[in-house]
Amino acid sequence: MDAVIKMTNLRMRYNDKADYVLKGIDLEIMPGQIIGYIGPNGAGKSTTVKIMLGMIQNYEGDVEIFGENIKTNAVMYKQRIGYVPEVAVIYDSLSGYEYLIFIGELYKLDLKLVEYKAKEMFKLFGIQEALYNRISSYSKGMKQKLLIISSLIHDPDILFFDEPISGLDANSVMVFKEMIKQLSEQGKTIFYSSHIMEVVEKISDRIILLNKGVIAADGDFEMLKEKSKEGSLQDIFNQLTGFNEHEIIAKSLVETIRLNSIGEHDSADTMIQQEV
Numbered sequence: 001m002d003a004v005i006k007m008t009n010l011r012m013r014y015n016d017k018a019d020y021v022l023k024g025i026d027l028e029i030m031p032g033q034i035i036g037y038i039g040p041n042g043a044g045k046s047t048t049v050k051i052m053l054g055m056i057q058n059y060e061g062d063v064e065i066f067g068e069n070i071k072t073n074a075v076m077y078k079q080r081i082g083y084v085p086e087v088a089v090i091y092d093s094l095s096g097y098e099y100l101i102f103i104g105e106l107y108k109l110d111l112k113l114v115e116y117k118a119k120e121m122f123k124l125f126g127i128q129e130a131l132y133n134r135i136s137s138y139s140k141g142m143k144q145k146l147l148i149i150s151s152l153i154h155d156p157d158i159l160f161f162d163e164p165i166s167g168l169d170a171n172s173v174m175v176f177k178e179m180i181k182q183l184s185e186q187g188k189t190i191f192y193s194s195h196i197m198e199v200v201e202k203i204s205d206r207i208i209l210l211n212k213g214v215i216a217a218d219g220d221f222e223m224l225k226e227k228s229k230e231g232s233l234q235d236i237f238n239q240l241t242g243f244n245e246h247e248i249i250a251k252s253l254v255e256t257i258r259l260n261s262i263g264e265h266d267s268a269d270t271m272i273q274q275e276v
């Protein structure tokens with residue numbers, strides 16, 4: 001089977017003087033894989049995804065999607081991908097329905113089919129009453145559901161999800177997880193970036209850990225577990241990124257929050273000195 005995404009020595013820096021934020025990524029992703037793409041803040045996850053989406057062009061190395069270099073085939077492949085960004089710009093003055101029709105027009109879809117899918121998917125996500133309301137009136141979870149629906153309405157072959165379940169209630173999370181499992185069984189490839197390790201551990205059949213612009217681990221959860229001799233994905237994550245200071249950092253944060261004046265830590269000493 002051919003890789004659906006292939007990166008070869010992918011390197012990226014945001015300007016000529018800056019350090020590389022991606023330092024030579026080599027990856028092959030097969031159709032139907034659910035990739036849990038994880039790593040600390042600033043590791044380079046969004047940069048990689050933005051390159052694959054064609055939002056960043058000045059990278060070094062090669063990226064092939066559906067067997068074609070995205071630099072030479074810059075338009076066609078985008079019809080076959082869907083994206084839920086971490087922070088979305090969404091047109092608040094439109095209704096959910098108008099927004100989905102707008103997306104349908106962008107993708108040149110049959111608008112009758114878009115209308116049907118919009119109604120059905122709103123119903124299945126339990127927000128049918130909001131379809132014709134302005135997006136500005138939606139709750140956070142309702143907006144997130146709209147983003148998920150809009151990323152899927154054109155039945156894409158690759159999905160990029162960045163914290164897709166943020167704001168979803170527990171039942172909707174279950175529906176979402178089951179939906180992506182079934183989509184992957186039908187050959188769809190899912191690239192799932194999240195900091196919620198329990199979810200990544202459960203849904204991914206391959207976990208890629210990026211740290212400081214390089215791949216620090218790549219394998220299924222069982223393999224990562226053997227490699228690191230640790231328990232949960234969170235433990236493995238901490239070990240592979242060399243992080244074991246959460247207690248001491250939290251303690252310092254609490255001390256800082258509770259300060260009433262600068263130098264309060266030394267106040268006892270100061271008082272003793274004043275008395276003498």
Ligand SMILES: Nc1ncnc2c1ncn2[C@@H]1O[C@H](COP(=O)(O)OP(=O)(O)OP(=O)(O)O)[C@@H](O)[C@H]1O
Nearest residue numbers: 014015021039040041042043044045046047048210
């Ligand atoms: N537009 C930009 N201009 C300059 N530097 C940037 C830009 N976007 C990202 N960076 C830098 O690139 C590095 C990687 O950022 P990126 O957003 O890819 O990380 P990430 O792994 O997605 O992090 P997070 O988990 O916080 O979303 C960071 O050091 C960041 O400061």
